Amino acid sequence: MKKIILACLLIVGASTASNAQLGDLTKQASSLAGAAGFDVNKLTSGIMGKLTPGLALTALQQPKVTEAVSGFLGKKANILGLLKSDPAKYASQFGSLFNGLKGNLGGILGKDQMTKFLGMKPATNNPTNVLSNLFY
Structure with missing residues (x-):
């Protein structure tokens, strides 16, 4: 009985330690993206402010598009460091x-709507145009 309890405690301890480490990595990635001026939530809100009227999104489409854009920006935040260190690798991953x-x-x-979306691509990567974060 003692061995079973000890084994359970070890499993719980290992699980807690691994989750704590993963949480630290997530925080590091978020802070690096934030330091680069890349706030996923703020950008998602700004992008949706352009996409919703520009694509005439329905009430059913809005949350799905928001989720897709937010997920994309979150993944992009993880590769932003490559933009300076390895532009070719960034371009490939992007x-x-x-x-x-x-x-x-x-x-x-x-x-x-998809044709309109692709037509919304800015001519250049302009930091003042929030849609640049989707296309560049």
Whole structure:
């Protein structure tokens, strides 16, 4: 009986320690992205402010598009460091992320909406245009 209780305590302790370490990594990634001026929640809100009227999103589409955009920006935050250290690797990984976003949105948006979305791409990566965060 003592061995079973001891084994359970060890499992709980190991689980707690691993979750604590993962939490620290998540906080580090968030703080690095925040230090770079990349606030996922704020950017998602700004982007949705442009996409909702621009694509005439329905009430059913809005939360799904918000989730897709937020998830994309969260993943992008994890690779932003590569932009300076290894631009080629950033471009490759960003391309994969963007293709994933397009795939997600393709299942949510209609064909005309998807065409409008792709047409909303800014001509250049302009930091004053919140949509640049989706396309660059």
